[in-house]
């Protein structure tokens with residue numbers, strides 16, 4: 001396996017930050033695990049990159065960047081109702097969704113067009129349009145750097161939460177996820193509860209939706225609303241939607257009747273962070289080449305030539321301003337390196 005030195009990571013992150021890594025390699029064969037672990041001591045700091053669509057690079061990286069391109073999809077089990085699909089971590093997420101749809105297996109369709117690779121999906125329990133990937137994951141297999149062995153975590157061991165998992169917490173930087181086993185449905189139950197999906201299906205003249213048309217609807221909505229990283233650097237939602245106590249939400253609603261929130265538990269409300277940021281006056285804001293997207297305030301953008309620190313500083317200013325106005329502390333969703 002070749003270790004390159006002083007490699008620009010610009011092609012490997014969707015913000016398009018031109019930051020160098022002291023060491024860089026591509027992982028595309030399971031045999032390389034032994035080789036990687038034998039040299040692991042030389043690189044105490046290891047950074048795993050899939051599609052680079054959920055990271056912000058703020059400084060040169062001292063350590064080994066491992067670009068995961070380990071591909072492969074296999075049907076590993078089947079019942080009357082379900083299939084179990086093992087997908088290697090370097091597969092492109094959206095290609096996997098399209099593959100499942102082509103086979104008629106349901107579950108992933110609402111998660112269409114999310115950038116990135118399969119290995120990162122459990123990391124932050126990716127979610128969109130009322131579905132989280134935790135609903136589909138049976139098992140995650142990973143190489144544990146310190147224990148020098150593969151570990152297999154069943155769904156209940158992954159501690160999935162809202163944009164959260166054990167891989168972002170106790171196992172952060174300790175493992176390289178190599179594959180994920182998904183349980184998909186042969187008799188799909190569609191989830192079209194998100195208003196935008198229903199509206200889009202109506203617009204498309206679809207009266208009897210299928211996993212394919214739901215996927216098409218999601219793709220159409222996303223394409224119209226979200227900035228394509230190929231056109232403008234970004235990492236999707238920069239912040240999580242904050243979950244606050246119902247009493248605090250009701251009090252805010254007195255002052256801001258239009259505040260957007262959805263019940264997320266008996267006593268908690270998930271507030272649309274994009275709405276808070278927009279109300280605080282940030283939508284479309286630009287400082288140098290760093291900015292806030294003009295259609296979706298939750299997305300911070302690199303108009304070209306911004307540094308990671310400029311985007312990070314902008315995010316800090318937004319956190320302070322939203323906290324000052326609403327008493328809500330936003331949390332970054334994007335991983336800061």
Ligand code: FAD
Pocket residue numbers: 014047048049050051052053054055068089114115116117118119120121123124125126127128175176177178226227228229234235236237335
């Ligand atoms: P990377 O950015 O490469 O890595 C993210 C983190 O995961 C890093 O900490 C990295 O070290 C770790 N990681 C990656 N691969 C592995 C591995 N094999 N083993 C261990 N750790 C690993 N997210 C959503 O949840 N829902 C959305 O709807 C959504 N929409 C988006 C839209 C746009 C336009 C963009 C740019 C981003 C969006 N995202 C969304 C965020 C992002 O696409 C997801 O978080 C995605 O899963 C990141 O995948 P990646 O391969 O690019 O991860």
Ligand code: NAP
Pocket residue numbers: 127128129130193194195196225226235236237238241260262270272273274296298333
């Ligand atoms: P949206 O539809 O304008 O909705 C705004 C917020 O309200 C969303 O964040 C969503 O929370 C919540 N919401 C809307 N309808 C809901 C419902 N019926 N039940 C519960 N919560 C509801 O959001 P958007 O920005 O256009 O994004 C659409 C979807 O794609 C969302 O699910 C969003 O999470 C996802 N997305 C994620 C990223 C990312 O980088 N993480 C980027 C783009 C889009 P949730 O976010 O919890 O769904």
